Amino acid sequence: xxxxxxxxxxxxxxxxxxxxxxxxxWDERCVSCxxxxxxxxxxxxxxxxxxxxxxxxxxxxxxxEKIIDRLLADHSxxxxxxxxxxxxxxxxxxxxxxxxxxxxMLFKLARTNNRGDGLLTxxxxxxxxxxxxxxxxxxxxxxxxxxxxxxESAMPFLQNRSSSCVHQQSLIVNTHLLFxxxxxxxxxxxxxxxxxxxxxxxxxxxxxxxxxxxxLCGDWNGSKRGQVYKFLRSQGFVSSYDAxxxxxxxxxxxxxxxxxxNHRGNVCGVDFIWLLNPDKCRKPLKTxxxxxxxxxxxxxxxxxxxxEENAFALLKAxxxxxxxxxSSFYQALCQLGMVHPDRLNSEEIExxxxxxxxxxxxxxxxxxxxxxxxxxxCSQEEDDTEIDITDESLxxxxxxxxxxxxxxxxxxxxxxxxEKGMWxxxxxxxxxxxxxxxxxxxxxxxxxxxxxEL
Numbered sequence: 001x002x003x004x005x006x007x008x009x010x011x012x013x014x015x016x017x018x019x020x021x022x023x024x025x026w027d028e029r030c031v032s033c034x035x036x037x038x039x040x041x042x043x044x045x046x047x048x049x050x051x052x053x054x055x056x057x058x059x060x061x062x063x064x065e066k067i068i069d070r071l072l073a074d075h076s077x078x079x080x081x082x083x084x085x086x087x088x089x090x091x092x093x094x095x096x097x098x099x100x101x102x103x104x105m106l107f108k109l110a111r112t113n114n115r116g117d118g119l120l121t122x123x124x125x126x127x128x129x130x131x132x133x134x135x136x137x138x139x140x141x142x143x144x145x146x147x148x149x150x151x152e153s154a155m156p157f158l159q160n161r162s163s164s165c166v167h168q169q170s171l172i173v174n175t176h177l178l179f180x181x182x183x184x185x186x187x188x189x190x191x192x193x194x195x196x197x198x199x200x201x202x203x204x205x206x207x208x209x210x211x212x213x214x215x216l217c218g219d220w221n222g223s224k225r226g227q228v229y230k231f232l233r234s235q236g237f238v239s240s241y242d243a244x245x246x247x248x249x250x251x252x253x254x255x256x257x258x259x260x261x262n263h264r265g266n267v268c269g270v271d272f273i274w275l276l277n278p279d280k281c282r283k284p285l286k287t288x289x290x291x292x293x294x295x296x297x298x299x300x301x302x303x304x305x306x307x308e309e310n311a312f313a314l315l316k317a318x319x320x321x322x323x324x325x326x327s328s329f330y331q332a333l334c335q336l337g338m339v340h341p342d343r344l345n346s347e348e349i350e351x352x353x354x355x356x357x358x359x360x361x362x363x364x365x366x367x368x369x370x371x372x373x374x375x376x377x378c379s380q381e382e383d384d385t386e387i388d389i390t391d392e393s394l395x396x397x398x399x400x401x402x403x404x405x406x407x408x409x410x411x412x413x414x415x416x417x418x419e420k421g422m423w424x425x426x427x428x429x430x431x432x433x434x435x436x437x438x439x440x441x442x443x444x445x446x447x448x449x450x451x452x453e454l
Contacts, residue, residue, distance in 0.1 A: 030409060030440050031127050031153075034076040035217040035273055037176065037260070037432035038067050040083040040117040041091075044431075045263065054085070064091060067429055068098050070414070074436055077127035078151075079104070080119070080174035080217035087116040095120060109135050112143040121147050121174045127154055131169070132207075136199050138192050140342045142178035146196055146218075148203065149173075153441075168404040168441055169209070171200060175218040177228070179262075183303055184337030186227060186296050187344060189220075193228050194289050197235065201285065211278035211403035211446045215439075219432065223268050224254045227299070231292040236280030240273040240437040244411035258418050259433045267423045273437045277405035279444040290355045293344070294372050300336045312369050323363040326353055403446045406439035 041060035044053035053060045071079055079099070085091045086108055096106055103125045110118035123130055132150040149172040156165035173196060177189045200214060216237065222228045224239070233249060247253040259271040276282075301311040314335075317328035330339070330349060338344050344352075356364050356371045364371075417424045418433045427433075 029155075030438050031077040032074070032436055032438045033078045033080070033172075033215060033217060033273055034071065034074055034434055034436040035080045035082075035174070035219075035271055036067075036071070036434035037082040037219040037271065037430060038064070038084060039430040039432065040085045042085060042087070042116050043083065054088070060085075060091070061094075063429065064094060068095065070429065070434065071122075072098070072102055074434075075124075076436055077124050078172060078215075078217075079122040080172075081121070082119055082174070082176040082219045083117045084108070084120040085116065086110045086118040086120075087114070095122075105130060107133055107147060107149065109145050109147050111145055112137055112139060115143050119145060119147050119174050119176065121149060121172070123149065123151060125154065128152065129154055134199075134203065136196065138195060140178070140188060140192070142188065142192075144176060144178055144192055146173055146175035146192075146199075148199065150203070150207075150209075166404075169212045170406075171203075171212060171214045173200070173214070173216045173218070175216070175220075177219065177221045179221050182337075183300055184343070186222075186299070187293065187338055188342055189222060189226075189228055190231060190289075190292050190296065191343070193220075193231060194285075197285055213278065213404065213406050214276040215406075216272070216274040216276075218272070219260075219270060220272050221270055223270060224249065225251070227292045227295045230295065231288055232274055234283060234288040234291065235276070235285065236282045237274040237276045238408075240275050240408045240439075241411040241413065241435060243275070243408045244437070255421055257413060258421055258423060259413060259435060261423045261431050263431075267421075271432055271435050273411075273435055275406060275408065275439070277444060278403035278446045279405060281447045290352060293348075293352060294356075297333070297336065297338070298373055300338070308373055311373065312366060315364075315369070315372075321363075323365045324369065325363055329353060329356075329364065402443050405442055405444045407442050408437060409440045410438040412436050 041054035041063075042052055044060075045051070046053060046056070046059075053063070084095070087110070092108070099106060099122050104122040105125060107121045107123075107130075108118065109120075110116075128151040130149055131152050134148040134150075136146040136148060138144045138146070151170050151172055153168040156167050175192070175196060177192050178185060180186055180189060196216070203209075214237075216232070220228055224242075229239075229249075239247075241257065242248075242253070245256070247256055255269075257269050258267040259269050261267045298311075301314070306314060312324070315329055315332045316322070316324045317331060319325055319328060333339050333344065333349060339349070353364075354360075356368055358368050358371065413419050413433045413435050415424050415427050415433065417427075
């Protein structure tokens with residue numbers, strides 16, 4: 001054994017002891033989830049910018065072996081991977097065999113139009129049974145996709161008053177959103193998330209599902225400052241990592257951690273595991289969508305260095321009156337690059353117009369313009385009151401007014417430096433950091449969606 005091999009063996013033993021100690025601290029009912037963009041070899045640049053790792057088998061094979069080593073050491077109940085090189089049979093077989101031998105069930109989904117990479121979700125059979133699996137194809141300019149898994153705990157977590165076993169069910173999503181090459185693409189990413197939530201609602205209605213936790217995993221290609229983050233927060237989702245570390249949505253906490261160094265050399269936090277519990281009070285999905293779109297409009301106007309007054313002037317164009325017409329509103333959205341089948345279509349623009357034209361007189365005056373500049377004034381104020389969930393005894397469960405949910409026990413990014421907002425130069429597994437979250441099942445009261453249009 002060489003000196004380098006001995007050093008790697010010692011490091012592996014230390015990691016194994018660390019993971020064993022962590023697992024001892026977890027309650028036996030806990031489950032864990034890992035999300036990781038593993039950087040497909042077809043995208044990984046070598047020292048020569050014109051070369052990709054996919055041209056050098058020894059490099060991509062060794063790196064992916066190390067990735068699998070880490071995944072197996074973490075022993076997560078669910079693994080959600082993005083940028084898996086599904087176009088290479090040897091790499092796919094590597095994951096299939098090694099994760100399969102470790103009792104994982106694998107679900108693969110390639111991006112549309114033969115992009116070469118895609119998603120892989122692995123579910124450990126010791127923790128979950130997969131009740132259903134669905135694939136969502138966005139069919140947009142980014143050829144992005146999403147996976148939906150309806151899972152049930154392999155072991156009963158709770159007992160009800162009749163002493164029958166109860167298995168917790170959850171919905172798990174794995175996705176990889178479009179990279180925002182320019183500001184106008186923000187609406188495409190928002191639409192992708194909107195489609196995911198619409199699909200989840202349709203699936204729940206189709207199968208007449210009761211309240212259950214929803215976990216969204218993936219590379220969201222956007223930070224805590226973006227509209228996708230705000231959109232999901234408005235729907236009751238919490239960022240598991242931020243919840244575990246008690247970080248807020250404030251600007252001050254927006255840069256406490258990073259998970260990605262992109263091809264431009266910028267570091268940012270874009271990998272999330274979102275949790276929605278049944279106790280969260282949710283506003284209508286369409287309301288959140290309208291607010292988020294208005295937020296993007298405002299952002300694009302601000303990028304153009306327009307003040308509130310100048311933005312109103314742009315939107316009303318050459319109107320002789322102090323109001324915005326539908327024609328000038330539509331024209332302004334075209335100028336902002338938001339009118340496109342993958343962005344906003346005519347029907348959606350008409351619905352946005354109706355939302356902003358609150359008195360229905362066919363024009364938007366300056367007061368109604370506040371619905372664009374300050375979207376929250378258009379809808380019922382969001383109730384941010386948190387329902388206090390105590391760590392009560394889990395001996396009984398009343399199905400009529402309570403449901404299962406999760407509390408976040410722990411959330412860890414690797415390598416440790418990224419948790420302090422720094423990207424280590426010696427990290428070579430990927431240009432993303434894996435995020436692992438440990439959840440503990442709990443019971444909680446159900447909270448219905450705020451009445452209104454779905």
